[in-house]
Amino acid sequence: MLNERLRVICILGAISMGAILSSGCGPDFAPYWRVKKLRVLAIQADPVVLDGGEVAKLRALAHHAPDDSIDYAWEWCPFRVSTSDNYECPVTVEQLNAIIQQQAAKDGAEGSVPELPPDFFSLGSGKEVDFAYPATPEVINGFCEAILSAITDAAEDSPFADQLPVKNCEEGFDISIRLVATSSDDEIISRKRMKLSTGPKTPKNLNPDVTGVEIKLAKPAHFDQARAALPWVDALTQAEVDNPSAGWHPIAEDEPTPILAGIPFLVRSVVDPASVEIWTPPAPDGSDKTELDPEPEVFIFRWFVSDGDVDQASGLYVDDKNTLLDASETEFVVPYNASQSDYDGDGVSNGADNCAPLNNPDQRDSNGDGIGDACDIYIWSVVRDGRLGQDFIERQVRVVGW
Known part of the structure; x- marks a missing residue:
């Protein structure tokens, strides 16, 4: 079950510590107001705070030169990402699978836990795509708590303590959406943060209209x-x-x-x-x-x-x-x-x-x-x-x- 897989993934916090601590929020897209070539001006998630069982519509505001077109590739990542790494997720599906199988072996369940598919983080192509809540709020909250605990232990008395991805898991868990927009002669990589609700205490937010x-x-x-x-x-x-x-x-x-x-x-x-x-x-x-x-x-x-x-x-x-x-x-x-x-x-x-x-x-x-x-x-x-x-x-x- 997907929920069980994500429960196992919770141990990832301790193993991927370096990646988490080195990745922060990239700068907002520079406010250049004249758009003459390929640009991604904004990405919207609706809703921006996703509850268990809900599906968010992701859509991009993009522009390209006349007689050109744009190919879109969407991904999500259960961590914050960094502009220095082109917003790549700090952990690959292959790494997740290795960790899952390692944990399954320790639990005496080797071979009984199916691997995540290679496209686990992929959300598809198109100017608009759907993103479904990936588990249950309880599982996501457990994932959040595990990461928070692991980072807190590793970052104690260090300057990295202020770079925790979350401070209170009850207020939701931030994830990253990555969009690669490609035209015939250019490529733009953008990211959008959104929040997974972890329970009734997660503040809601509607998009401006x-x-x-x-x-x-x-x-x-x-x-x-x-x-x-x-x-x-x-x-x-x-x-x-x-x-x-x-x-x-x-x-x-x-x-x-x-x-x-x-x-x-x-x-x-x-x-x-x-x-x-x-x-x-x-x-x-x-x-x-x-x-x-x-x-x-x-x-x-x-x-x-x-x-x-x-x-x-x-x-x-x-x-x-x-x-x-x-x-x-x-x-x-x-x-x-x-x-x-x-x-x-x-x-x-x-x-x-x-x-x-x-x-x-x-x-x-x-x-x-x-x-x-x-x-x-x-x-x-x-x-x-x-x-x-x-x-x-x-x-x-x-x-x-x-």
Whole structure:
């Protein structure tokens, strides 16, 4: 039985001590907001805290160059992993099997315990995969306790004591998800932490819920210029344009919203306020408390675009300090200067270029509408709650004039 196998694996803590102590959390993905080639911008686990018997949906927000594709390979690991080791699990399935058989021999059950399959850590391929809770909460809690005890003994009076993967097994057991995304000429290796519940005392957490992206003119002075070319702007009144809280237009999921180059727009991510949870933070070391007072989550917003410029690539929502909408807002513009005869430097003069603001020497126009494919720009919003939860959304705008 899988539960029995995982019970036996608990002795792995003492044997794999060096690997555990040398592997820590890698840095968060660098917040580079312009995405021109293969990138994995975020990974979501839903739910992010997995209960016994549940299945989590793992999905990636990734981007690749036009005419390319991405192959995905997902794995999980019952330990934290390190960026220095490309997020490889510190223990292989072969090592686990050797330990299982060794323990079975000591128990007088040699040959009676089946080996784990070679793909025990594999979760499959695809942009989305499923991950089922691998045992029972009781087994995972026992696994956690064994590791915690072994590391504590080995790390006593050493600087490694602060690198324990967990401090209280009742609060859940952290595992690592590894994703290898491969295109025709590149490879990106990413990781996502999630938590296995070990019982009723494990704190729950929902992902933020990003429901849309909205756009509006950044400056009322551009109203007349924009309304002549953009139907969604023409539908507005001067009063709506002048009002900072009005004039917002939802960017549709299935159709790019038209914009103009050379003038700034505001974009914001729309998050369901109900997804802001009240949680109880643990007290810092040295405190006479075990927990702090309950408080609303903090949300971290990050913006990425395939072209153009963003003014603020990140924002922070803190209750009583700002609102979700204000925290997510940033300015977006596609620069353009008509006085330069070949502004984008692609060898095609502005007058003949089907996307003069953006470099496109191939002048590709897949739908034949007279506007080059390069003028279709992706916008991504990624929202994290600081407790392993996150959500993301992808939208497009199209530069239709310059």
